[in-house]
Amino acid sequence: MGFAIRVHKFREGDIVPVDASVVREVLEPYAPYDVPDGESVEWVRAADGSEAEVYLDHGVTFDRPGPGVLYPIAEVARRTRAAVLLLGDPAAAIVTSEEDRAHLPEDLRGTAVVAPSSVLTGATIQQVIRPLPEPRPRPALPPFPYHPDPVATGSVIAAAETCVCCGHDQGWICTGPVYGADVPDGRVCPYCVAFGTAAERYGAFFNEVEARRIPDDAARRIRERTPNFATWQDWDWPAHCGDGGVFLGAVGAGELRSHPQALDHLRRQCAEWGWGTERTEGFVGALDKDGGPTGYLFRCRVCDTPFAHADFT
Ligand SMILES: [Zn+2]
Numbered sequence: 001m002g003f004a005i006r007v008h009k010f011r012e013g014d015i016v017p018v019d020a021s022v023v024r025e026v027l028e029p030y031a032p033y034d035v036p037d038g039e040s041v042e043w044v045r046a047a048d049g050s051e052a053e054v055y056l057d058h059g060v061t062f063d064r065p066g067p068g069v070l071y072p073i074a075e076v077a078r079r080t081r082a083a084v085l086l087l088g089d090p091a092a093a094i095v096t097s098e099e100d101r102a103h104l105p106e107d108l109r110g111t112a113v114v115a116p117s118s119v120l121t122g123a124t125i126q127q128v129i130r131p132l133p134e135p136r137p138r139p140a141l142p143p144f145p146y147h148p149d150p151v152a153t154g155s156v157i158a159a160a161e162t163c164v165c166c167g168h169d170q171g172w173i174c175t176g177p178v179y180g181a182d183v184p185d186g187r188v189c190p191y192c193v194a195f196g197t198a199a200e201r202y203g204a205f206f207n208e209v210e211a212r213r214i215p216d217d218a219a220r221r222i223r224e225r226t227p228n229f230a231t232w233q234d235w236d237w238p239a240h241c242g243d244g245g246v247f248l249g250a251v252g253a254g255e256l257r258s259h260p261q262a263l264d265h266l267r268r269q270c271a272e273w274g275w276g277t278e279r280t281e282g283f284v285g286a287l288d289k290d291g292g293p294t295g296y297l298f299r300c301r302v303c304d305t306p307f308a309h310a311d312f313t
C-alpha cells in the first residue's frame with residue numbers, strides 16, 4: 001500500500017501552487033492534534049479512523065491515505081479547484097471541469113476523469129483510483145459537454161446490452177428514452193448518442209430545447225447528442241448566458257442549500273410564476289432527489305454560476 005494521492009493545480013501543463021490557507025482551513029478539522037499557527041497540517045485522521053501523512057509544497061500529497069481520508073482529499077480538490085492525481089501505473093487524474101482538464105500535462109489529459117464539484121467526493125475518488133473488480137474492462141465514455149458525468153446522474157449505466165443503433169454491446173447503455181418517429185424499440189449506447197449516429201440514422205433526439213434561447217449548434221448538440229435524464233415533467237433544457245446549461249445531477253432541498261445561487265435562481269422562477277414567499281419556501285423545502293417534485297442542478301458554461309430547475313407541479 002505504498003501509494004500517495006496528490007492534489008495539484010495546473011495551468012497550461014505546469015504546476016501552480018494551491019492556496020495554502022484554503023488547504024489548512026479544510027484539513028484542520030481532521031488534524032488529531034493542535035496545528036501550530038502558521039504551519040500546515042501534517043497529519044489527518046478521518047471519521048472512519050483512517051489516517052494519512054500530509055505534505056504541502058506547491059500541491060498537497062497524502063501519503064497512504066485510508067478510505068475515509070479520500071473525503072477530505074476531495075474537499076481540498078473542490079475548494080482549490082485542483083486535480084486529484086494518483087501517479088501509479090496507470091496514472092489516474094480527476095478534475096472538476098473540462099477547462100481544468102485542458103490545463104493538465106499532456107500525458108494525463110486523455111485519461112483524466114471529469115467529476116463536477118457537486119459529485120466529487122471520496123466515493124468518486126475511490127471509484128477512479130481503485131475501481132471495484134469488474135468482469136470486463138469498459139471503454140472510456142465519450143465527452144458530453146452538457147452532461148459531463150452521465151454515470152453519476154444515472155443516465156448511462158454499465159451493462160452488457162446490445163445497442164439498437166450500432167448493434168454492438170459497448171459495455172455501456174443509456175437509460176433514458178429515445179424520441180423520434182422512426183426509432184426502433186430498445187436502448188442506445190452512449191457512443192451512438194455522442195457521435196450523432198442515432199440522430200442521423202433514425203432522426204432520434206433525446207432532449208427538448210427551446211431553440212431561440214440557445215444557438216443552433218449548441219441546441220443541436222443538446223437535442224441530438226446529449227443523454228437525457230429522468231424528470232417528472234417535460235421541460236426544455238434550460239439556458240444561461242445564451243448557452244445551454246451543464247447538467248450536474250438531480251438535487252433535493254438538502255443538496256440545494258449548499259448551492260445558494262442555484263436556490264435563489266429557483267426562488268426567482270417561483271416569483272415569476274406569481275408565487276408568494278410562503279408557497280415558494282414550501283415548494284423548495286419539499287424538493288426531493290428521489291421523488292417528485294425534484295430539483296435539477298446546472299452550471300452555466302459561460303459565467304460558471306450554478307443554477308437550478310425544478311418540476312413545477
Ligand atoms: Zn451504439
Ligand SMILES: [Zn+2]
Binds near residue numbers: 241301302304305
Ligand atoms: Zn451564465
